[in-house]
Amino acid sequence: MDITSLKTVLLVQTRGSIAAASRVLDLDPSSVSRIVATVEAELGIRLFQRTTRRLTVTEEGQAYLQRLAPLIDEMDAAKEEAQRHRLQPTGLLRMTASVAFCDQMIIPVLPDFQKRFPEITIDLQSCDRNLDLVENEIDLAVRLAPTPQGDLISTRLVQTHYRVVASPDYLKAKQAIKDPTDLAAHNCLRFALPGLQNSWCFQKGDAAPFEIDVSGNLLISNALGLRKAACMGQGIAILADWLIQRDLKEGKLIELFPDHHCSITDFETSAWALYPNRSYLPRKVRVMIDFLRESLGAKVLAATA
CATH class of the missing domain: 3.40.190.290 (D-Maltodextrin-Binding Protein; domain 2)
Structure with missing residues (x-):
């Protein structure tokens, strides 16, 4: 799975809904929903419980996303550090x-x-x-x-x-x-x-x-x-x-x-x-x-x- 998809599921967790995350990403909610479903399928676990009214993080999802967030941050920091002397x-x-x-x-x-x-x-x-x-x-x-x-x-x-x-x-x-x-x-x-x-x-x-x-x-x-x-x-x-x-x-x-x-x-x-x-x-x-x-x-x- 690619980093963009992982960042998307983290954004869904932070914003509390697929609709809110889609507004930030300027994507259709159905596209964000498909990204979440693809990540879940590759992991073999359900990250979120979704109903028509609310979205909650599952126990397995919470454990995974807690470990994922600092890794994504560290990858972004490493990329920026590598570019800092070359780019404004x-x-x-x-x-x-x-x-x-x-x-x-x-x-x-x-x-x-x-x-x-x-x-x-x-x-x-x-x-x-x-x-x-x-x-x-x-x-x-x-x-x-x-x-x-x-x-x-x-x-x-x-x-x-x-x-x-x-x-x-x-x-x-x-x-x-x-x-x-x-x-x-x-x-x-x-x-x-x-x-x-x-x-x-x-x-x-x-x-x-x-x-x-x-x-x-x-x-x-x-x-x-x-x-x-x-x-x-x-x-x-x-x-x-x-x-x-x-x-x-x-x-x-x-x-x-x-x-x-x-x-x-x-x-x-x-x-x-x-x-x-x-x-x-x-x-x-x-x-x-x-x-x-x-x-x-x-x-x-x-x-x-």
């Missing part, structure tokens, strides 16, 4: 990141990436929801979080910090703010996302961290909107340093608590590259991770200089 990485690279991170950090550095790797086509999906990488056929996600949990492989790209800021016009019109506890008397601009709406975290030096309850009349689902509202004087916001460094330098925003660590969830937050948990990492993904680590690190250093 190629193919479609599907990525996702938050709307603000795409706008401020990824899109500005893509021209340099495309000069280095002109044979890679990038499909960048900016979305403030955490898309399922397998279901949406995404090769690489960039997410802002503490150490990621789950079965995805992660690597840190750059550490991030948060600042509590407001515009000069807002501060002129309101009573003075000297301490995080003063936020209770102010209009705070909040993320319209679960778990990020009602409290901000602070820590001064080595003292114990503490939370402050915040409230306000405007919730926005992405950081770009919050930044704009803060610059317009609509309230106080907590935003990532990479998003507001220029605003701070130009005086459009003022940092309120420079002697405090500030956060919405966790003080140790970073931008992470995440990819599906598998032994073989395609070269197109590897070069993008290396590029982002290099270029984003330089970008953050330049912004803070």
